[in-house]
Amino acid sequence: MERVAGAGIDGGARVRRDPDWWTLPAATGKWWELELPSKALGAELTARIWSPAEPTDRVLVAHDGPAYEEHADLGRYVAASITAGRIEPIHLVLLPAGDRENWYAALPAYARGLGLEILPQLAARLSSGRPVAALGASLGALALLHCQRHHPEVFAGLFLQSGSFFQPRFDRQESGFARYLAIVRWTGRVLRAGDGPAVPTTMTCGRLEENLANNRSMVEALRAQGYPVTFARIEGGHDWPAWRDALDPHLTSLLRRVCP
Numbered sequence: 001m002e003r004v005a006g007a008g009i010d011g012g013a014r015v016r017r018d019p020d021w022w023t024l025p026a027a028t029g030k031w032w033e034l035e036l037p038s039k040a041l042g043a044e045l046t047a048r049i050w051s052p053a054e055p056t057d058r059v060l061v062a063h064d065g066p067a068y069e070e071h072a073d074l075g076r077y078v079a080a081s082i083t084a085g086r087i088e089p090i091h092l093v094l095l096p097a098g099d100r101e102n103w104y105a106a107l108p109a110y111a112r113g114l115g116l117e118i119l120p121q122l123a124a125r126l127s128s129g130r131p132v133a134a135l136g137a138s139l140g141a142l143a144l145l146h147c148q149r150h151h152p153e154v155f156a157g158l159f160l161q162s163g164s165f166f167q168p169r170f171d172r173q174e175s176g177f178a179r180y181l182a183i184v185r186w187t188g189r190v191l192r193a194g195d196g197p198a199v200p201t202t203m204t205c206g207r208l209e210e211n212l213a214n215n216r217s218m219v220e221a222l223r224a225q226g227y228p229v230t231f232a233r234i235e236g237g238h239d240w241p242a243w244r245d246a247l248d249p250h251l252t253s254l255l256r257r258v259c260p
Contacts, residue, residue, distance in 0.1 A: 018245075019077070019244070019245060019247070019248055020248075021076065021077050021080035021081060021084070021247075021248060022073065022076065022080075024080040024083060024084055025080065025083045026076060026079035026080050026083060027052050027053070027054075027078075027079040027080070027082035027083045027089070028052070028053040029050050029051055029052040029053055029079060030050070030051060030053075031048060031049070031050050031075075032048075032049055032051065033046055033047065033048055033049070034046070034047045034049055034121075034122070034125055035047075036117075036118050036121050036122070037117075038113035038117045038118055039113075039117065040109045040110075040112040040113035040116070040117060041098070041103065041109060041110065041113040043098060043099075045095060045096055045098060045118065046096065047065070047093050047094060047095055047096070047122070048065065048066065048069070048093075048094040049091060049092065049093050049094070049126075050075050050078065050079070050091070050092040050094075051091050051126075052079075052082060052089040052090070052091070054089045055089075056088065056089040056090055056091065057126070057127060057128040057129065057130050058088060058089065058090040058091065058128070058130060058133075058259040059090065059091045059093060059122065059123070059126055059128050059130065059132040059133070060078065060090050060091065060092050060093065060132065060133045060134070060135070060255065060259075061093045061095060061119070061122070061132050061133070061134045061135075062074060062092070062093065062094050062095060062134070062135050062136065063095055063097065063104065063134070063135070063136030063137075063140030063141075063143060063144060064095075064097050064100070064136060064137060064140045065093065065094025065095045065096060066094055066096055066097075067097070067240075068094065068135075068137075068243075069094055071240035071244070072240050072243055072244035072247065073244065074092065074094070074247070075092060075094075077244075077247045077248065077251075078090065078092045081248065081252060081255075086248070086252050086256070087252060087255045087256060087259070088255075088259055088260065090133075090255070090259060091126050091128075093122060093132075095118070097140070100139065100140075101139070101177075101178065101179070102178075102179065103143065104136075104139035104140055104142060104143040105139055105142070105143070105164075105177075105178075105179035105182060105183055106142060106143070106146045106179070106182050106183050106185075106186040106187075107143075107146075107179075107182075108150075110143060110146075110147070111143075111146055111147040111149075111150045111151065112150075114143075114147045114151075115147050115150060115151030115154055116151065119132060119151075119154045120154075130156060130259075131153065131154055131155050131156035132154060132155060132156060133155075133156050133157045133158075133159070133254065133255055133258050133259055134155060134157075134158055134159070135158075135159035135160075135161070135251060136159075136160065136161070137160075137161040137162055137163075137243050138161070138162050138163070138164050138211075138238065139164050141160035141161055141162065141163035141164070141203075142163050142164045142165060142183065144158055144160060145158065145160060145163065145165075145190075145218075146186060148197065148199060149190065149196065149197065152197030152199060155199050156199070156200075156258040156259065157199055157200040157201065157202075157254050157255075157257065157258035157259075158199060158200075158201045158202070159201075159202050159204075159250070159251050159254050160201065160202070160203045160204075161203070161204045161205070161243045161246065162204070162205050162206060162209060162211050162215065162238050162242075162243070163203065163205075163211065163214075163215055163218065164183065164211060164214075165183075165187045165190075165211070165214040165215060165217070165218045166180060166183045166184050166187060166214060167184065167187055167188070167191075167214050167217065168184060170210075170213040170214045170217070171184075171210070171211075171214060173210070187214075187218070190218070190221060190222075191217065191218070191221045193221075193225060194225070195225045195226060196222065196225035196226065196227060198222075198225060198226040198227040198228065199227065200227075200228050200254065200257055200258050201222060201227050201228070201229045201230070202229070202230045202231075202232070202250050202251070202253065202254040203215060203218070203219055203229060203230070203231050203232070204231075204232045204233075204234050204243070204246040204250055205231075205232075205233060205234070206233075206234055206235065206236045206237045206238060206239075206242045207233050207234070207235060207236075208235075208236060208237045209236075209237045209238040210238070211238060212233070215231075216231070219231045230250070230253070230254070232246065232250050234246050
């Protein structure tokens with residue numbers, strides 16, 4: 001089946017087929033689990049990790065990791081992309097969402113837990129001194145940028161899909177969400193900032209979704225603050241098929257840049 005998918009920077013569209021990595025050979029590796037306690041969150045997360053057979057110190061961390069694996073075949077994307085030579089061998093860490101609508105909604109305790117506890121534990125266990133590349137969608141994307149603003153040293157690059165960067169001028173329909181005002185206040189501070197702890201960032205957003213306006217606004221702000229931002233408007237809406245289809249070439253390009 002063919003579909004039209006946005007593949008250009010800041011627009012543009014071309015015809016593309018379903019991802020070829022669905023049928024490409026997958027690199028050899030193994031799945032295993034790691035317990036990650038966090039005092040800041042008063043909880044312990046069980047991360048599911050795929051490690052390639054070839055030793056590596058590169059790490060890719062996914063917010064909503066189990067959902068990315070179930071609905072977007074993230075593990076197969078990574079393994080197939082390694083075999084194809086598109087990306088270097090890399091550990092894939094699937095982080096569960098926990099109390100998602102609270103933790104991922106610009107919660108300071110989550111930024112502390114992720115930046116100061118969870119990611120350092122991963123680095124120690126994976127024998128990696130590198131900053132991590134990280135991806136997330138919707139609130140998961142918001143939470144990654146929120147953490148990166150507080151703990152920039154732990155991130156090599158961000159892949160943010162359809163981030164929930166709520167602003168009153170665009171998103172009053174979201175005002176019933178319990179942490180809407182917390183997100184609005186934090187987003188406003190980022191938009192007004194004169195500079196920021198820049199890191200290579202790729203953002204994707206569907207042409208048909210409500211978050212497109214606030215994503216474009218955030219792209220402009222981050223670029224003005226020195227972030228090297230790539231922005232791709234993709235076909236589809238706020239859903240897993242759209243996010244899955246954007247992994248290649250957009251996540252591929254980011255990983256080639258930040259995890260050489």
